[in-house]
Amino acid sequence: MTPTPTTERSNMPHADPAPSLRVGIVGTGGISRSHAPGWLETGAQLHCFSLSGAPEFAEQFGARIHDSLDSLLAAVDVVDICSPTPVHAEQVRAALDAGKDVVCEKPMALSTEDAQELATRAERAGRLLLPAHVVRCFPQYATAKAAIDRGAIGQIAVLRFERTGSFPTQPWFGDESQSGGIVMDQMIHDMDQAVWMAGPVERVYAQQSTSSATDTVRTAHVVLTHTSGVISHCRGLWGPPGTAFRYTFDLAGDAGKLQYDSAADTGIVFDAVAASRQSSGDGFLPDVTTIRSPYTEEILEFAAAIRGETTARVSAADGAYAVQISRAALESIATGRSIAC
Numbered sequence: 001m002t003p004t005p006t007t008e009r010s011n012m013p014h015a016d017p018a019p020s021l022r023v024g025i026v027g028t029g030g031i032s033r034s035h036a037p038g039w040l041e042t043g044a045q046l047h048c049f050s051l052s053g054a055p056e057f058a059e060q061f062g063a064r065i066h067d068s069l070d071s072l073l074a075a076v077d078v079v080d081i082c083s084p085t086p087v088h089a090e091q092v093r094a095a096l097d098a099g100k101d102v103v104c105e106k107p108m109a110l111s112t113e114d115a116q117e118l119a120t121r122a123e124r125a126g127r128l129l130l131p132a133h134v135v136r137c138f139p140q141y142a143t144a145k146a147a148i149d150r151g152a153i154g155q156i157a158v159l160r161f162e163r164t165g166s167f168p169t170q171p172w173f174g175d176e177s178q179s180g181g182i183v184m185d186q187m188i189h190d191m192d193q194a195v196w197m198a199g200p201v202e203r204v205y206a207q208q209s210t211s212s213a214t215d216t217v218r219t220a221h222v223v224l225t226h227t228s229g230v231i232s233h234c235r236g237l238w239g240p241p242g243t244a245f246r247y248t249f250d251l252a253g254d255a256g257k258l259q260y261d262s263a264a265d266t267g268i269v270f271d272a273v274a275a276s277r278q279s280s281g282d283g284f285l286p287d288v289t290t291i292r293s294p295y296t297e298e299i300l301e302f303a304a305a306i307r308g309e310t311t312a313r314v315s316a317a318d319g320a321y322a323v324q325i326s327r328a329a330l331e332s333i334a335t336g337r338s339i340a341c
Helices: 006-011 032-041 054-061 069-075 085-097 112-125 139-149 181-198 272-282 294-306 316-335
Strands: 022-026 045-049 078-081 101-105 129-132 156-166 201-210 218-226 231-239 246-253 256-261
Touching (some): 022 032, 022 069, 032 045, 032 054, 032 078, 032 294, 045 054, 045 069, 069 085, 078 085, 085 101, 085 112, 101 294, 112 129, 112 316, 129 294, 129 316, 139 181, 139 246, 139 256, 156 181, 181 201, 181 218, 181 246, 181 316, 201 316
Parallel strands (some): 022 078, 078 101, 101 129, 156 231
Antiparallel strands (some): 156 246, 201 218, 218 231, 246 256
């Protein structure tokens, strides 16, 4: 084929660039400041509404402040819910009913019924509802998922996830009726990873221990039995102030395993069996040290999905299912029984 001359290319009409998204951030606490840089990188015009902190957020990110949710909804194309968990469902519902695509921080809702209803409402409205399960965009987990999918450790059998950090700064997180506690606020990330890697869950068993000195120090263990027969074990810890944030995974299959520990800062490590398989020509895991912020990666992917350019790696159905598994874990803690899903 003869290449088109450069002069002819220069005379061809150019498609108009896509208009900037108008994005409304609802709630201007800590997580909103992780979302905002990604939206700005897409060229979005930022708007915000919050009961507190809006002026500081607006000054930092150049956002227009609104004095009500209704005012914000009338001015934007996309709504990003970064508000406290108890109001997620009502705000997502309002945004969908206003005809907006929605990004919502996890958990999407506090109850399984609300989460499933929101997913159905979005589908009926023809709008995207994108739950911000950001750990799917952490390069370590995304790379591990890709390794499992290509059979790098064979048929997976046992998955172990651990997440440790200090108790959140706002005291309402300690009230499970408001936050879902450590299971729904922290461990939902690893339960979502388990489902992402090993598929649907058949049964959930969980236990939780709370310090006798303070309810802000607690740990929980959740065991998921997947319909595939895979077993996933998730452990979470909310520690005292100063507890270092750490996350790990250990993923075992019938042809080896791979591991990651954020405290070691070594990247994903294959055991000897899995490493020998890598030398056979399957390729090795990429260096992830220079990859962008997972929060920015998440928002860029969401923006592309909203524009119809790609499909996001997490859906409203995924967000609702994560809530369902989390509620089953809380029911197991309360009853001491294994809960069917």
